[in-house]
Amino acid sequence: MSEYRLSVGMEVHAELRTQSKMFCRCQVAFGGEPNTRVCPVCLGLPGALPVPNREAIQMVLRTALALNCQVPVDSVFHRKNYFYPDLPKGFQVSQYEETNPIGYHGHLMIHTSKGPKRIGIKRVHLEEDTGKILHLPGGGSGVDYNRAGVPLMEIVTDFPPDIESAEEAREYVAQLRQLLVYLGVCDGKMEEGSLRCEPNISVRRADSETLGTKTELKNLSSFRNVFLGTEYERRRQIAVLETGGTVAQETRGWNEATESSYLMRTKESEQEYRYFPCPDLVPLHFDRADVEAARAALPELPLAKLQRYQDEFNLSPQDAQLLTAERPWAEWFEAAVVAGGDPKAVCNWMNGDFARLLKETGQAAVIPGVESDTEGREPARMSPEILVKVAKLVADGTITGKKAKEVFEKAYMTGDDPASMVEGQTQISDTDFIRQAVADVIAEHPDPVATYRSGKGGVLGFLVGQVMRRTQGRANPPMVQEEMRRQLDETS
Amino acid sequence: MSNKLGQLTATEIAAALQRREMSAREVAQAFLDVTDTYGAFLHVDAERTLAEADAAQARLDAGETSPLLGVPVAIKDNISTQGRPTTCASRILEGYIPPYDATVISQLHGAGMPLLGKTNLDEFAMGTSTENSAYAVCKNPWDPTRSPGGSSGGSAAAVSGGLAPISLGSDTGGSIRQPAALCGLVGFKPTYGRVSRFGLVAFGSSLDQIGPFGQTVADVAAISQVICQTDGLDNTSLPDAPLGAMDLANASVKGKRFALPRELMSDAVEANVRASIEQAIRTLEAAGATVDHVDLPSLSLGVSTYYVIAPAEASSNLGRFDGVRYGAREEAPGHVESLMATRGKKFGHEVKLRIMVGTYALSAGYYDAYYLRAQQIRGLMVAEIDALWGEYDAILSPTSPCVAFPLGGFSHDPMALKQMDFCTIPANMGGYPALSLPCGLADGLPVGLHLMGPVRGDERLLELAAGVERELGCAPLRPGLA
Ligand SMILES: [Zn+2]
Numbered sequence: 001m002s003e004y005r006l007s008v009g010m011e012v013h014a015e016l017r018t019q020s021k022m023f024c025r026c027q028v029a030f031g032g033e034p035n036t037r038v039c040p041v042c043l044g045l046p047g048a049l050p051v052p053n054r055e056a057i058q059m060v061l062r063t064a065l066a067l068n069c070q071v072p073v074d075s076v077f078h079r080k081n082y083f084y085p086d087l088p089k090g091f092q093v094s095q096y097e098e099t100n101p102i103g104y105h106g107h108l109m110i111h112t113s114k115g116p117k118r119i120g121i122k123r124v125h126l127e128e129d130t131g132k133i134l135h136l137p138g139g140g141s142g143v144d145y146n147r148a149g150v151p152l153m154e155i156v157t158d159f160p161p162d163i164e165s166a167e168e169a170r171e172y173v174a175q176l177r178q179l180l181v182y183l184g185v186c187d188g189k190m191e192e193g194s195l196r197c198e199p200n201i202s203v204r205r206a207d208s209e210t211l212g213t214k215t216e217l218k219n220l221s222s223f224r225n226v227f228l229g230t231e232y233e234r235r236r237q238i239a240v241l242e243t244g245g246t247v248a249q250e251t252r253g254w255n256e257a258t259e260s261s262y263l264m265r266t267k268e269s270e271q272e273y274r275y276f277p278c279p280d281l282v283p284l285h286f287d288r289a290d291v292e293a294a295r296a297a298l299p300e301l302p303l304a305k306l307q308r309y310q311d312e313f314n315l316s317p318q319d320a321q322l323l324t325a326e327r328p329w330a331e332w333f334e335a336a337v338v339a340g341g342d343p344k345a346v347c348n349w350m351n352g353d354f355a356r357l358l359k360e361t362g363q364a365a366v367i368p369g370v371e372s373d374t375e376g377r378e379p380a381r382m383s384p385e386i387l388v389k390v391a392k393l394v395a396d397g398t399i400t401g402k403k404a405k406e407v408f409e410k411a412y413m414t415g416d417d418p419a420s421m422v423e424g425q426t427q428i429s430d431t432d433f434i435r436q437a438v439a440d441v442i443a444e445h446p447d448p449v450a451t452y453r454s455g456k457g458g459v460l461g462f463l464v465g466q467v468m469r470r471t472q473g474r475a476n477p478p479m480v481q482e483e484m485r486r487q488l489d490e491t492s
Numbered sequence: 493m494s495n496k497l498g499q500l501t502a503t504e505i506a507a508a509l510q511r512r513e514m515s516a517r518e519v520a521q522a523f524l525d526v527t528d529t530y531g532a533f534l535h536v537d538a539e540r541t542l543a544e545a546d547a548a549q550a551r552l553d554a555g556e557t558s559p560l561l562g563v564p565v566a567i568k569d570n571i572s573t574q575g576r577p578t579t580c581a582s583r584i585l586e587g588y589i590p591p592y593d594a595t596v597i598s599q600l601h602g603a604g605m606p607l608l609g610k611t612n613l614d615e616f617a618m619g620t621s622t623e624n625s626a627y628a629v630c631k632n633p634w635d636p637t638r639s640p641g642g643s644s645g646g647s648a649a650a651v652s653g654g655l656a657p658i659s660l661g662s663d664t665g666g667s668i669r670q671p672a673a674l675c676g677l678v679g680f681k682p683t684y685g686r687v688s689r690f691g692l693v694a695f696g697s698s699l700d701q702i703g704p705f706g707q708t709v710a711d712v713a714a715i716s717q718v719i720c721q722t723d724g725l726d727n728t729s730l731p732d733a734p735l736g737a738m739d740l741a742n743a744s745v746k747g748k749r750f751a752l753p754r755e756l757m758s759d760a761v762e763a764n765v766r767a768s769i770e771q772a773i774r775t776l777e778a779a780g781a782t783v784d785h786v787d788l789p790s791l792s793l794g795v796s797t798y799y800v801i802a803p804a805e806a807s808s809n810l811g812r813f814d815g816v817r818y819g820a821r822e823e824a825p826g827h828v829e830s831l832m833a834t835r836g837k838k839f840g841h842e843v844k845l846r847i848m849v850g851t852y853a854l855s856a857g858y859y860d861a862y863y864l865r866a867q868q869i870r871g872l873m874v875a876e877i878d879a880l881w882g883e884y885d886a887i888l889s890p891t892s893p894c895v896a897f898p899l900g901g902f903s904h905d906p907m908a909l910k911q912m913d914f915c916t917i918p919a920n921m922g923g924y925p926a927l928s929l930p931c932g933l934a935d936g937l938p939v940g941l942h943l944m945g946p947v948r949g950d951e952r953l954l955e956l957a958a959g960v961e962r963e964l965g966c967a968p969l970r971p972g973l974a
Contacts, residue, residue, distance in 0.1 A: 040572075040590075040591065040592045043817060044812045044817070045572075045590065045591070045592070045817075045818065046572065046578065046580070046585065046588070046590070046693040046694075046812070046813075046818075047570075047571070047572040047578075047590070047594060047689075047690070047691040047692055047693045047694065048592075048690070048691070049689060049690050049725060049726050049727065050727065051724065051725060051726075051727050052727065079808050081807075081808050081811055081854070083811065083814060083828075083831055085814070085816050085827055088812065088817065089811065089812045090808070090810075090811020090812045090813075090814065091808055091811055143816065272855060272856060274807075274808070274851065274854035274855060274856075274859075275854075276804065276808070276854050276859070276863060279696075279697035279698035279728075279805055280694075280697050280727060280728065281727050281728075282727055282728060
């Protein structure tokens, strides 16, 4: 079998998290009764006219800047003309041409198991979503226009493509999604279709310069499926070529259940969309000062945060990655550090017990008074200040690590001050107290002491345990251990 | 049945209403009684009109003095009216009743002007004779064997025939000004963006503009005050759309400078029209105006350019008529079959012709040669015209190269009819304000004089027109009075 190289171009459609639709004031939401969020504009009634949503334009501008794109001075909307029942106006308002979209000629740096990789971005443009065709229970079909006119951002990778493996395909989508969620422009829900990706996949022999015939893959509803689907297509196409066949240019669907792709339609001749500038919309003008202001206002992006956490807080790449995966989580971490927490300790608490408890209770980590959870989950009572207090009780030896887990859980449930929970049961680190307790145990257990002195050190644990028992577990264990060993060795 | 109120201008009726010499209901009823003549109206809802008249009367009785309060108005049937049919004179919109009002309709309601009904037009405003209506033949009140012009023929015939004191039309290449000329009226197309297009069923979006028909410049100026407003629902609406102060009563042509493009007084202009325009020019010169012949070579390309841009935009604008959501639908086994049957059977010949021309002009491989080239020529035309504004107050020409023509007179030669738009098209190309006003009769039929001003120069153009109107002394011009 010959060596083959994989090339994957990626088209990602992201529904923007605006309040209202792209060209009318209808609400943007998921689900609901069909045709309840519609008006003359998004239904394409005769005479209705579009008015662009400024919020959507700003979101695409921010995305374009975060993806290192060029931003044109003037950007026009085009009409893409075709007939389909889910397309109310007979055209989709979109953006066409090389240097016209709100963002063009950019890139996204992704990290992969083989290190960082630059993925070129051809364009980031703004368009409107279509309605949805529904098959009616009683036969026939209907159209739900609730989604018609929802602002849609399309992000297309460069050609020829930079993505050369299924892992890179998955990482590109995952890290692009992370970026969009960080920017607050998309909720990133692949399963609900608010983020949709369609890879164009082709293989070619390693010694060939020209790209092979590509197939487009649809219905990929998770990162895992992006990986599996791309890998499946790679193998399928190689198998076709190895058996002397040719790959057909076609659109294929991904079947999650069977983990295989199936033919949806063969690509016929290029569609004729009759693009032309939409005469109902005046060109968008991007003043250079406004663009620079938007760039300056961008939040710290995931990749930069990841690096900074390693450099500034001395965290491992794994720890940093867990902390920066989602922006609210990272911001919670930063708030805890600002509250005086040791970064490594805060990190351990967050990625350990805190993450576990959030999962168990279905709650969200929220900085009190700063933000609310975008998913609408109940906010956890744990605040950065409380976490820092628990961490400090451990650090200054007031409580044991084991005790701290208990305190943390109680504080998580009640939101109470951890200091109040450990009153009267704080750890005893008093040297005289411990010396006396150790001496008492040695006096009361002559046999184990003799065993120890005969060279069998394993009995030390038993003797330390007796001290802990006498003190109801409040004695500082390392101190007990050290004192026990000292007294046993001293008097032998 | 004739209507004695048909002899009054809108301004005169408004004054009579203010003096309580008649009620808004009496006025509305007088016009409603004659709306069934000349094929001018496609839809009338008398009950609703009278209810609106009563509401206006209540405002009058409350002491309100808005200028046109209680004066009924006729509306071209391509302007969306909530609860009243809006067909665009097309079978494809048969039975469609919009759930919303166009912005101009809301403005008219706000001004207390009852809607008399929806007027006839060429299907989707495509035509210059109103003969492309799918529903009714529209006749010119000056001679019912002749066309009122088009595409706003119904709105012109309504005012000219005393069926409405004032009306609204739409103008994409001359569809207000040409019928105004052929019916002896004042027809005004304001600067593109001064009147909201929201609710105007789109034909050529970059050219379309709503505007009024009246018997005098004062009438069209009064209703323009109502409809020239900035509209947040129309992205192409101008931020400073409302009209500024105007002094029509004291307007004069003395010292005013007019440019007369040779291209618009060519041999294509019929002798009787030419004579009438030349007479008008002499009158204006005698009153202290100057009229200079100028060359605007790109204007000779106006018609060709227009018949690429307008159909291109139309081919896209009319894509929404698929029978899925509203209007007529031809059932067929599949969606594509139903789409083709609906559009094939419900669009008229001229509409299908223009959709095909426009589709061709936008197609990959032809876009550069047709649509893009046409837009370049449009830019050239605008540059040539704009160069004149420093020196001239207005560009003067005939509105139409001929007077009202017999119905069916061009059925053998539709291209000849299209060629006749050459005087009016430049205003749409540059978004300029322009109007037609009567300048006399030729062989017993009205001749229109066309004036065009710079973008946003609507107020000065209306003042100039008022001055011209006074010097020419032929408005209002009514059939049967001449
Ligand atoms: Zn809507």
